[in-house]
Amino acid sequence: MLTLALLATAGAPAKEAVEAPLAIESLLLDGAAVGSRLVVVGERGHVLVSTDDGASWTQAEVPTRALLTAVHMHDERTGWAVGHDAVILRTGDGGETWTLVHQAPEEELPLLDVWFRDERAGFAVGAYGYFLATEDGGETWTSRAVSEDDFHLNALVPVADGTPESSRNGPQRLYIAAEAGVAYRSDDGGATWRELPSPYAGSWFGGLASDADRVLLAGLRGHLFRSGDGGETWTEVATGTQATLTGAVRLPSGSILITGLEGSVLTSDDGGHSVSARRLPSREGISAALPLAGGGVLLIGEFGVERLPD
Numbered sequence: 001m002l003t004l005a006l007l008a009t010a011g012a013p014a015k016e017a018v019e020a021p022l023a024i025e026s027l028l029l030d031g032a033a034v035g036s037r038l039v040v041v042g043e044r045g046h047v048l049v050s051t052d053d054g055a056s057w058t059q060a061e062v063p064t065r066a067l068l069t070a071v072h073m074h075d076e077r078t079g080w081a082v083g084h085d086a087v088i089l090r091t092g093d094g095g096e097t098w099t100l101v102h103q104a105p106e107e108e109l110p111l112l113d114v115w116f117r118d119e120r121a122g123f124a125v126g127a128y129g130y131f132l133a134t135e136d137g138g139e140t141w142t143s144r145a146v147s148e149d150d151f152h153l154n155a156l157v158p159v160a161d162g163t164p165e166s167s168r169n170g171p172q173r174l175y176i177a178a179e180a181g182v183a184y185r186s187d188d189g190g191a192t193w194r195e196l197p198s199p200y201a202g203s204w205f206g207g208l209a210s211d212a213d214r215v216l217l218a219g220l221r222g223h224l225f226r227s228g229d230g231g232e233t234w235t236e237v238a239t240g241t242q243a244t245l246t247g248a249v250r251l252p253s254g255s256i257l258i259t260g261l262e263g264s265v266l267t268s269d270d271g272g273h274s275v276s277a278r279r280l281p282s283r284e285g286i287s288a289a290l291p292l293a294g295g296g297v298l299l300i301g302e303f304g305v306e307r308l309p310d
Contacts, residue, residue, distance in 0.1 A: 023048055023059045025304040032073040033290045033298075039095040040300055041068035041081050049095040053294045054305065062089065063100045070113040072122070080138055082111035082124045090138045101138045115156040117172060123190055125153035125176060133190065146193045152179040157207040157215065160250055173212045175231065177204035183217060185231050199225050199234035206247030208256060208272075216272045218245035218258055226272045239266055240277045247288050257297060257308075259286040265299075265308065280309075 028042030036053040045068060047060040066084045073079035073095070081089045081098065086109055088102035109130045116122030124132045124141070129150040132141040146153065157175035176184040181198040202220035209215040213230045222241040225234040239245070243262040250256055258266035263280030280286070286301040289308070297308040 024057050028300045029287045030070040031290045031300050032071045034073050034076045036293045041071045053292050054298050061097045072114045080114050082114040084110040102141050113156045127152045151182045155206045157209050159209045177207045179203040196231035208248035220244050249289050251291050259289050261285040
C-alpha cells in the first residue's frame with residue numbers, strides 16, 4: 001500500500017454520495033468485505049461502496065480529500081479508514097457516510113493501516129513508527145511506541161478470522177510488517193511488541209497470518225518469506241518475480257493469493273510453501289485483493305477495481 005500511495009497527490013473536495021463510474025478507475029489502495037458489501041478507499045478521499053458484490057458502486061460522502069490508504073470493517077455497519085495527514089474516519093452505516101475522528105496534518109505522518117479487535121479496541125499505524133491506539137471505538141486515540149526505532153509501520157497482520165487462535169479467550173497475536181526487514185510481534189493483543197529476527201533487509205508491505213504461528217510476509221523485489229514458528233525463523237519462498245509484493249489474502253478455497261506491482265498475481269495452494277505466478281496484461285500495480293461472496297476475486301490498485309480474470 002505504501003508504494004502505491006506514493007503515486008497519489010492531493011485531490012479534489014469531498015463529495016456527497018453519488019454513482020461512481022469515474023472514481024472506480026482512480027488510484028485505490030485498500031478494501032474490506034463483509035458479505036456482499038464492499039468498501040474500497042484511495043486517492044482524493046475516495047470511498048466507494050458496493051452492496052451487490054461489486055456489480056455496482058456508489059461514491060460515499062467523506063469529510064476529507066486526503067489520500068486514504070487502508071480500511072477495516074468490523075461488521076456490515078461499523079468501520080474505520082485511515083490515510084495521509086493522520087486522518088482517521090469512522091462509519092456507522094456500512095460506509096455510506098463517514099465522520100472525521102482524528103487528523104494531525106501538522107505532524108506530516110501518514111497512517112498506512114488500521115485494524116480493530118472488536119468495535120472498541122483498535123490500532124492505526126504509519127510512517128516513522130507512528131502507532132495510535134483506541135479503546136473507545138475511535139473517539140479518542142493515544143500515541144504509543146512499538147520500539148525505540150522509527151521504522152515505517154506498513155501493515156498490521158492479525159491472525160486470520162476463523163482460526164482456533166481467533167476464537168480463543170484472551171488477547172490475540174498480531175504482527176506488524178515494517179521497513180528495513182523489520183517485523184514485530186505482539187502476544188498480548190497489541191499491548192507490547194518485540195522485534196523478530198529478520199531474514200532480509202528490505203521493507204515488508206503486507207502479510208498473512210494463517211494462525212498464531214504460520215505467517216507470510218511480502219516485500220520488495222518479489223521477496224516472500226514464511227514462518228511456522230511465529231516469526232522466530234524464516235524460509236524464503238521462490239516467487240519468480242522481482243516486482244514488489246503488496247499484500248496477501250486467503251481465499252474461501254483455502255488458497256492464498258499474493259498481489260504486487262507490475263500486475264503480479266501469485267497463488268499458493270500449499271499454505272505458502274510454493275507459489276505460481278502470473279501478470280495482468282496491463283501490468284498495472286495491484287495494492288490489495290478481496291474474495292467476493294459470490295465467487296471470484298476483486299483486485300484493487302492503480303486501475304481502480306476490477307475482477308481477477310480466470
